[in-house]
Amino acid sequence: KNRKPFYDGHSLPPAPWPHLPLVGSLFCHPPTMASLVVVLRRLHAAHGPVVSLWVGSKPAIFITCHDIAHRALVHMGTTFAHRPATWSSGLNSHGVNSATYGNRWGLLRRNLSSHLATAHVTGVLRSSTDKLVKNLESASAGEDDGVVVAPSETFRHAVFGFFAALCFGEGVGEDTLRRLRGLHAEIIPLIVELDAFHLMPVFLQVVCYFPRWRKLLSAQRRHHVLVTTMISACRRRREEGVGPDVAQPRCYVVTLLGLGLGEDEMVSLCWEYMNASVKTTTTELEWIMARLVLHQDIQQKLRKDIASRRASGNHTMTCGGRRRRPFVEAVVLEALRLHPPAHYLLAHTTDKDVTLDNYMIPKGSIVNFSVASIGRDATLWTDPDVFRPERFVEGGEGSGVRCTTGGSDSGPETMKMIPFGAGRRACPGAGIAMTVLQSFVEDLVRRFDWIPVASGVEASIDMAEKPGIITEMRVPLRARLVTVRQNDVLL
Numbered sequence: 001k002n003r004k005p006f007y008d009g010h011s012l013p014p015a016p017w018p019h020l021p022l023v024g025s026l027f028c029h030p031p032t033m034a035s036l037v038v039v040l041r042r043l044h045a046a047h048g049p050v051v052s053l054w055v056g057s058k059p060a061i062f063i064t065c066h067d068i069a070h071r072a073l074v075h076m077g078t079t080f081a082h083r084p085a086t087w088s089s090g091l092n093s094h095g096v097n098s099a100t101y102g103n104r105w106g107l108l109r110r111n112l113s114s115h116l117a118t119a120h121v122t123g124v125l126r127s128s129t130d131k132l133v134k135n136l137e138s139a140s141a142g143e144d145d146g147v148v149v150a151p152s153e154t155f156r157h158a159v160f161g162f163f164a165a166l167c168f169g170e171g172v173g174e175d176t177l178r179r180l181r182g183l184h185a186e187i188i189p190l191i192v193e194l195d196a197f198h199l200m201p202v203f204l205q206v207v208c209y210f211p212r213w214r215k216l217l218s219a220q221r222r223h224h225v226l227v228t229t230m231i232s233a234c235r236r237r238r239e240e241g242v243g244p245d246v247a248q249p250r251c252y253v254v255t256l257l258g259l260g261l262g263e264d265e266m267v268s269l270c271w272e273y274m275n276a277s278v279k280t281t282t283t284e285l286e287w288i289m290a291r292l293v294l295h296q297d298i299q300q301k302l303r304k305d306i307a308s309r310r311a312s313g314n315h316t317m318t319c320g321g322r323r324r325r326p327f328v329e330a331v332v333l334e335a336l337r338l339h340p341p342a343h344y345l346l347a348h349t350t351d352k353d354v355t356l357d358n359y360m361i362p363k364g365s366i367v368n369f370s371v372a373s374i375g376r377d378a379t380l381w382t383d384p385d386v387f388r389p390e391r392f393v394e395g396g397e398g399s400g401v402r403c404t405t406g407g408s409d410s411g412p413e414t415m416k417m418i419p420f421g422a423g424r425r426a427c428p429g430a431g432i433a434m435t436v437l438q439s440f441v442e443d444l445v446r447r448f449d450w451i452p453v454a455s456g457v458e459a460s461i462d463m464a465e466k467p468g469i470i471t472e473m474r475v476p477l478r479a480r481l482v483t484v485r486q487n488d489v490l491l
């Protein structure tokens with residue numbers, strides 16, 4: 001049963017009814033992402049693009065329409081740029097994401113954005129892709145008809161190594177990296193999914209976290225010790241002028257050292273850097289390669305495009321005087337449209353009561369936007385469920401999309417998909433994520449033929465989703481990899 005609730009005489013977006021004082025509407029479904037998705041789908045089908053749930057006595061409003069999202073995140077950008085307050089003192093508490101919209105947030109965000117914009121990624125990217133290709137080659141070597149691999153772990157290792165080099169410098173040993181990865185793998189599953197979206201009333205947070213509290217504290221403590229040691233080592237390498245990274249521009253830790261932050265703040269920011277970058281990028285890489293296995297024709301077309309660009313020596317060919325989007329970029333964008341790693345943004349809130357689409361959004365409400373529904377909206381995209389990278393080439397229906405500028409430079413047509421969010425809180429890592437994904441995909445396709453493991457292509461790849469903070473493949477990708485012979489490697 002649903003109904004339109006009221007606040008101060010104004011109508012709020014429709015919500016399930018009734019809701020209970022402490023738990024809100026969460027009693028009507030188990031507190032998991034999977035059940036949240038089902039409840040929201042039902043509510044949107046019944047009531048349209050703006051609906052709400054109750055988190056205790058606070059409304060949580062969900063928006064599935066790109067036009068309304070554009071109005072909120074871009075036109076009313078400063079009003080919606082706030083994050084809900086939290087009582088938790090976990091690893092995220094001093095990050096850019098959790099910072100209140102204001103001076104501290106501005107300082108940290110500018111620092112991160114300028115580090116990412118000026119980081120000399122070419123060398124680090126080269127060595128990461130080389131290692132990735134070598135690892136896969138050693139798995140498939142000597143077999144003419146290739147071997148079946150499950151590459152997720154190799155992808156994760158390469159992406160982690162890349163971002164760790166940008167964060168802590170290139171002088172970090174393999175053993176330290178392995179321990180850091182282990183701690184990330186230990187901590188992430190202990191985070192309650194709905195809590196990450198601020199959808200757990202305090203009462204339920206206590207219930208859910210109680211059994212895992214000790215494990216979480218212990219892992220966080222070990223993470224703190226390891227990261228402070230890594231920060232000290234990075235500082236020492238700089239002061240003494242030793243190690244492979246001293247000639248490089250500053251890694252993230254060095255930029256943080258210049259801000260005069262405390263130890264807890266630095267550890268939290270390093271956690272955020274690695275946590276925000278690795279799982280998102282790795283998951284997307286897996287979705288992209290799954291699509292290329294499923295669509296052999298697109299894989300061939302991509303291989304040809306890479307070859308012709310490399311042969312012409314012009315990596316950014318032009319079309320009518322304008323830069324032509326390389327096909328690999330179109331492939332990555334199409335995968336981000338259909339399979340965004342984050343199906344929802346991080347929780348936003350407002351600093352005052354506002355009206356949006358004739359509904360009242362009370363100050364302090366949780367506000368979120370459905371990234372996946374916008375990307376698959378049949379009113380915005382023809383055949384939205386079809387994987388068709390050509391949409392993103394010059395003149396295609398997706399050519400106006402601006403994923404990496406936060407959509408803030410023009411109208412709602414730039415926001416027909418928002419895998420990185422939009423407006424003031426849009427992902428500052430969007431540009432580097434696009435660079436990394438294109439570079440990895442290009443090398444993976446240049447060096448290997450990615451073939452379905454069984455003859456029935458559809459049957460051999462399960463494209464089902466595993467709902468979560470990050471939506472991964474329910475069944476990890478498996479593919480037959482055939483190494484392209486040296487003579488045939490595309491330049």
Ligand code: HEM
Pocket residue numbers: 096097098109112272273276277278280281284340341342344345346347419420421422424425426427428429430432433
């Ligand atoms: C495919 C890769 C990535 C995806 C899909 C992605 C997606 C997102 C999304 C959806 C948001 C929330 C935006 C909002 O709440 O409005 C976000 C925020 C954020 N992302 Fe990313 N991200 C990716 C990679 C990265 C990387 C590489 C970094 C940094 C190295 C990064 C750092 C951040 C930070 C710090 C925020 C919070 C921004 C703020 O609150 O001001 N992300 N990202």
